[in-house]
Amino acid sequence: MRVENFLRSSALRTPQKTALVAGRARLGYGDLDLMSDRLAAAFRTRGVARGDRVAVFMDNGWEAVVTIFAVLKAGAVFVPINPSTKPEKLAHLLGHCRAAAIMTQARRVGVAAAALADAPSVRLALVCGDCCVPEAADWLRFEQAILDTEDAPPESKSVGAGSDLAMLIYTSGTTGVPKGVMMTHRNVEAAATLVNAYLENRADDTILSALPISFSYGLYQVFMAFMVGATVVLENSFAFPQAILNRMKEEQVTGLPLVPTMAALILQMRDLKPGDFPHLRYITNAASPLPPTHIARLQELFPAARIFSMYGQTECKRATYLPPEQLALRPDSVGLAMPGTEAYVVDEAGQRVGPGIVGELVVSGPHVMQGYWENPEATGQALRPGALPGWNVLYTGDLFRADAEGFLYFVARKDDIIKTRGEKVSPKEVEDVLYALPGVEEAVVFGVPDPILGMAIKAVVACDPGAPLTSDEVIRHCARHLEDFMVPKIVEFRTGLPKSDNGKIVRRQIAELALGAQT
Amino acid sequence: MTDDILSRVRTFIEENFLFRADASDLSDTDSLLESGVMDSTGVLEIVAFLESEFSVEMKDAEIVPENLDSISSITAYLERTLARAIAA
Numbered sequence: 001m002r003v004e005n006f007l008r009s010s011a012l013r014t015p016q017k018t019a020l021v022a023g024r025a026r027l028g029y030g031d032l033d034l035m036s037d038r039l040a041a042a043f044r045t046r047g048v049a050r051g052d053r054v055a056v057f058m059d060n061g062w063e064a065v066v067t068i069f070a071v072l073k074a075g076a077v078f079v080p081i082n083p084s085t086k087p088e089k090l091a092h093l094l095g096h097c098r099a100a101a102i103m104t105q106a107r108r109v110g111v112a113a114a115a116l117a118d119a120p121s122v123r124l125a126l127v128c129g130d131c132c133v134p135e136a137a138d139w140l141r142f143e144q145a146i147l148d149t150e151d152a153p154p155e156s157k158s159v160g161a162g163s164d165l166a167m168l169i170y171t172s173g174t175t176g177v178p179k180g181v182m183m184t185h186r187n188v189e190a191a192a193t194l195v196n197a198y199l200e201n202r203a204d205d206t207i208l209s210a211l212p213i214s215f216s217y218g219l220y221q222v223f224m225a226f227m228v229g230a231t232v233v234l235e236n237s238f239a240f241p242q243a244i245l246n247r248m249k250e251e252q253v254t255g256l257p258l259v260p261t262m263a264a265l266i267l268q269m270r271d272l273k274p275g276d277f278p279h280l281r282y283i284t285n286a287a288s289p290l291p292p293t294h295i296a297r298l299q300e301l302f303p304a305a306r307i308f309s310m311y312g313q314t315e316c317k318r319a320t321y322l323p324p325e326q327l328a329l330r331p332d333s334v335g336l337a338m339p340g341t342e343a344y345v346v347d348e349a350g351q352r353v354g355p356g357i358v359g360e361l362v363v364s365g366p367h368v369m370q371g372y373w374e375n376p377e378a379t380g381q382a383l384r385p386g387a388l389p390g391w392n393v394l395y396t397g398d399l400f401r402a403d404a405e406g407f408l409y410f411v412a413r414k415d416d417i418i419k420t421r422g423e424k425v426s427p428k429e430v431e432d433v434l435y436a437l438p439g440v441e442e443a444v445v446f447g448v449p450d451p452i453l454g455m456a457i458k459a460v461v462a463c464d465p466g467a468p469l470t471s472d473e474v475i476r477h478c479a480r481h482l483e484d485f486m487v488p489k490i491v492e493f494r495t496g497l498p499k500s501d502n503g504k505i506v507r508r509q510i511a512e513l514a515l516g517a518q519t
Numbered sequence: 520m521t522d523d524i525l526s527r528v529r530t531f532i533e534e535n536f537l538f539r540a541d542a543s544d545l546s547d548t549d550s551l552l553e554s555g556v557m558d559s560t561g562v563l564e565i566v567a568f569l570e571s572e573f574s575v576e577m578k579d580a581e582i583v584p585e586n587l588d589s590i591s592s593i594t595a596y597l598e599r600t601l602a603r604a605i606a607a
Contacts, residue, residue: 084555107553239552239559240587242579265559271579421559452560484555 002185004072010229022234035146039070042145050075052100060234063128075159079168080214084484090115106131171314174415176428180373190366191317194338203229207255210235252279259287259422284308287422292331333407341365361400418447423485437477439467446511459488525594547591
């Protein structure tokens with residue numbers, strides 16, 4: 001089934017049922033289906049064709065969800081982009097996938113307009129919300145498009161096949177250049193079905209997601225809910241955990257997907273009492289392992305909830321989950337492969353290793369990506385032929401071990417990618433931005449442990465002695481060019497950075513020294 | 520008294536957050552969240568600042584956007600709380 005049919009089917013079955021709650025907006029399945037049909041027609045009449053890429057550069061909200069389904073109904077490929085992306089990177093991403101169109105919101109119009117100056121492939125720009133910016137004067141208004149009945153086809157018909165690409169999700173890589181993960185409709189259907197199965201999501205569930213829809217963990221909350229006709233409550237920020245908890249009570253939320261940073265913020269609260277949320281039947285964790293002490297405290301606070309520790313990556317959406325009954329026995333495990341898929345540890349030669357031996361985790365199944373957009377080299381490194389024809393094995397780049405019963409444990413990244421606030425950050429991407437600041441002669445970026453963020457980003461910089469910089473200046477510069485989660489939290493200045501024998505700055509060495517100095 | 524509280528709050532925000540978001544012309548009523556000036560760790564820092572600088576003790580229920588999402592909201596929250604403390 002193509003992804004837009006999750007919405008169509010649920011709209012046929014339960015048109016009045018609340019599909020989405022976002023801010024003060026409450027939308028039924030019928031409403032969403034109708035609005036996305038109209039927007040899809042608007043895309044088609046304005047030349048968006050099957051397979052075209054459409055960037056969705058928006059915060060979490062009902063407009064973003066309508067847009068995503070409209071793009072799919074038009075047979076096109078949506079490209080969700082983190083809303084804190086700055087103009088240069090946005091222009092790069094639009095150019096890289098030769099996007100035909102972009103949808104954004106009034107708040108981001110300035111950034112989008114600046115990016116469009118360098119993105120000639122984009123023929124159609126849309127905006128939602130109150131916007132009076134001259135650069136967007138001839139942009140199509142979302143509100144107009146969803147009310148317009150003229151373009152709407154007499155019956156809703158799907159354009160395209162299940163084997164078509166549904167989405168392109170850009171993910172950070174070690175080279176500093178983001179890679180576009182290609183997922184077909186079949187990939188998405190497979191992944192959503194697999195995760196819904198172990199979470200046992202049903203129509204009477206209400207899932208609250210404060211995770212950005214620009215990455216798969218957040219995006220799939222919508223897909224999984226729509227597949228079964230459940231309700232999703234979308235929030236934009238976890239800055240105020242109390243506000244989230246209030247919402248959970250109001251909406252009688254049954255499912256809460258978290259990343260460790262959110263769990264840490266909940267556990268920082270002072271007045272939370274066990275048993276305040278009897279409706280909450282599950283909590284999930286992904287992006288980084290949840291410390292066992294945090295798992296235990298969460299369980300105390302939410303005794304009715306089952307806690308799922310999970311692991312995955314954009315390239316396969318999810319790979320493993322730990323059945324909650326196993327938490328008491330092995331709280332630091334991320335579990336087993338989802339049924340119908342494989343996830344196992346291999347050595348450098350690609351051979352399976354025995355229990356206790358650290359190696360790279362590989363994954364295979366219908367959820368594994370098709371490859372990286374127009375990047376055969378990176379694709380060739382990540383995807384290698386498996387035992388059966390057409391069945392690729394994904395090399396995750398994560399080091400794992402298994403125990404005697406086959407349960408898996410995350411050990412470390414093979415490369416220097418930093419996981420902070422649940423997001424991937426490429427040190428090289430941050431370093432490239434630092435080098436663009438006049439006065440910076442040498443720079444190295446790595447993660448340091450942080451109780452809330454998991455890892456915080458630290459930059460060590462050597463400046464031109466004639467033009468010394470302050471931390472504020474360095475951070476401000478980074479904030480202008482990088483997404484918010486990539487901006488260094490700590491800046492340290494040194495007169496020179498240690499180098500290896502061949503004159504290269506060795507990031508790992510400096511990071512280890514820094515950690516050693518801390519402990 | 521209001522002006523004094525407001526300027527102390529503004530100074531704290533400007534010194535600790537504005538360089539992050541590059542939001543140099545933040546008005547008293549602009550949303551700190553929406554302008555990107557404040558994120559989850561930012562909220563914790565503001566709470567810590569208010570508690571130490573103004574000797575208030577914030578309950579979980581008070582750590583909400585209505586009280587903290589703009590310079591003027593923070594000022595209004597402080598005035599209410601400090602007035603209650605004086606009255607008690």
